[in-house]
Amino acid sequence: MASADSRPADTADPRRRSFRFLLSPPAVVLALFLILPVLLMVVVSFRPDLSGNLLGAFAPTLKQYQQAFAGAGYWRSLGISALTALGVAAIATTLAYPIAYFLAFRAGKRAALYLILLLVPFWTSYLLRVMAWKVMLGEGGVINSVLLWSGAISQPLDALLYNRGAVIVTLVYVWIPFAALPILAGLGRIDIRLHDAAADLYASPWQQLRRVTLPLSLPGVVAAFFMVFIPTVGEYVTPLLVGGTGGSMYGNIIQDFFTRAANWPLGSALSVIMLSATLGLVVVGLRIVDPRRLLAR
Amino acid sequence: MVDVRVIQPLATPLPAARPGRLRLPALRGYFWLMIALLYLPIAILFVFSVNANTTLAFPLKGWTLDWYAKLFATPQLLDAVRRSVIVAISSSIVATALGTMVAILLSRFNFRGRDALTGLAMLPLIVPYVVLAVALLILFHALGIPLSIATVAIAHVVVALPYTTLIVLARLIGFDQQLEEVAMDLGASYPATLRLVVLPIAAPAIVSAAITAFTVSFDEFALALFLAGGDQTFPVYLYGQLRYATTLPVLIATAVLLMAATLVLLVVAERVRRR
């Protein structure tokens, strides 16, 4: 089986020119509009404050990092955010898998239509959808009204909204359709005849799933997991809307320092910490789930 | 080719008939349950968009189409929606193109900077949008680039790149390179191979990626706020108007209308295609 490593891009490779053509545009865009700003952010994190010319010289200081490390609340929040992100990614990926499976193997001709159906709600403003959801979950909301009316409860449930649980549920709800996409892309490369071959060898449907489909779809699943996990660590909109007092996440802290406090140095320092922590977690994660092993057959 | 190790010797005796594929009616039901959950808030929004209430609270107070009428009479709102569409389309096209390039590089080539490129392509996922927004703002001012929807589109390309890369990569990884090798052995140049073999293989994922990039851009707020100059996109306009409780119903009507229009458009396109 040919693997991706079979053709090194050395001078003998006839694809050399294509390689440069493929590499240049992304490299330029990333260098100019990503690396440069991130470097700028790191530089700002060493500023004592925002006074003076932003691009001018200043005396670097570790003051912001000292403050960030000294505040126990920040570390706690980072830890909780990372754990929440892990949970959300795991749950969303698991719940998205059957959807992707359905679209890939069961939906047949209508698959495109169903995919559209799945994604169109995301072209409605997220903010308004969550507001509508709050109408459902709130104390005076639809769910409570129905439960009260049917006599199942005597007092409205106030635990449906404005807490960490609500944040997790909302985040999972939002991410499921997105997580389905890479899984779907991964499932798409599985030849259906493999299932038939397995059946010919008397594998039960569940065995087909476990032994054929799941392993082959793993790259898509891993892609989905990281696609959900990484941004969720820094998530701030959902905790803001449904988290209440106790559901705040690390992203809210950074957001606050940029938009409520105009304290960019401290915000940048906290961002650098979060970036490093997330990168670290991803590296560790990739060691455990070695993608290269997944690709070898 | 099937790896024979996949099937273990069975502990239980062979079934009488050859087993079929995994058929779970529950699977279909699960999908529709998900759809129902997704559309429930939208149904609620729709109800409030034709309701005389100006707050999102029950009890309902009489039906009205006033909000929709007011929507079309608000030029800032219409302009904002139009700008959002333009930004989303342009940034998704560029992001998908770049993401496909990166995916091809990562799955088909072996080179020294490979891990670095992977990390870089994924980096926007970790950088908080507001930080990127501020940094890009300083950058654009320093470079003398005026703020407009173009600067917003650039930022959206950067943040959509991880999604497009991941989706196309998930399709291309491990996809047998034999076809490409065969094509080149038959004399096709690599660019032709890319065009005629790799891209068609990746096409489903490319479309998925484009849709994802569009979605990411259309509802994005933090970058659009800082980098749009005077050209508000719809989310920016929305967030701003929400400070004042009086304008909520018109915004809801807009969101519902947008969604309905998109749905109708795409379903019609799908029907036309299938005829």
Place this chain on the structure above:
Amino acid sequence: MRPSRTMTGRVAVALATLALVAAACGAAGTSPTATSQPTLGPTEIPTLAPTDVPPDQVTGTLSVLDWTGYDAEWAWQDFKNTYKNAKVTFAFGDSDAEQYGQMKAGGTFDVFHPYTGWLQFYVDEGLAAEIDTTKLKNWDKVPDSFKKIGQINGKQYFVPWDWGFTSILYRTDKITTPVDSWSILFDPKYKGHLSMWDDGPGAVTVSSYVHGYNETAITADQLASIKAEWTAQATLNKAYWTAETDLVQMMSSGEAWAAYAWQGAYATLLGKGVPVAYATPKEGRNSWVGVYGIRKDSPNYDLALKFLDAKLGLLTGQNLVANYYYGSANGDVMKGITDPTLKQAFSVDDPSILTKTNFTPNLTAAQRDAWTAMWTEVKASQ
């Protein structure tokens, strides 16, 4: 192996169709320019001094950094009606911090719109130009207390424009004894039914009212006790609100019974028939004021002055009150309010209200950094 044709071929077509349609919509004409808000009453034409250029001949483009919504024509109606050949373009920031950031990052706006508490920074960083009030025809309609708001280090750097109260808004059907103190926000009796604005300096303000601290000279010890106080309060809080719509929704659904609120929410809920009252605490209400400033070294200083003057016009002020339930710095506008809901919201019939009102002082950068960090730590420790 043929590439899959079933699914995404169709989606590709669908997407392409959408793209074409949207591009067509974008290319087709511009949207109508008619104002959407009703105008109320006559325009004030400023009287011309002998050396003034006639309004019709005033040209140029003004760049304004403002909050979303204020680009609507009703918000600068007088300028639009008077100087028909001058153009105005708008850029937006979602909060004071963001707007300050945009100015600091080098934005070349001519006019900007900060609120009390943030004015010191602009002056300290050399971003604000002094206002020549002799050229403002409407300046005498502004009460002295408001004029002072716009003065830093004794000089007039800002022109006040919009203002509002902050006080305790509460449901009279859930809280039957009238609320008379800010300390209700700390009352364990209402656990799970309180809502505070998500703002550190706001929290420090409330604490200083309750304990009688001097807001402009909070010591480190006081700040520590404020932090402890609000950390405890967080368990009584249902949720912090950031936009008025959140608060209105929480109050009308009955989730929040008492909250830190601006009078816009009060007026909205009154108009919906929700039983609410707006307290006049014994420590006094708070008032915030929005001001307009001119960027230092702006090349359009004179045009900017005309813009500010027109902002103080009668029509503009009336539109502000009618649309956002905010007060106008133009005293004539406030005296002319007839709507009973608004009269109640602004306590128009209670002339002593301003004496019982504490205006938000201006913070130094160090104070703001310390107070916002304190608040962030309060929230992070939950």
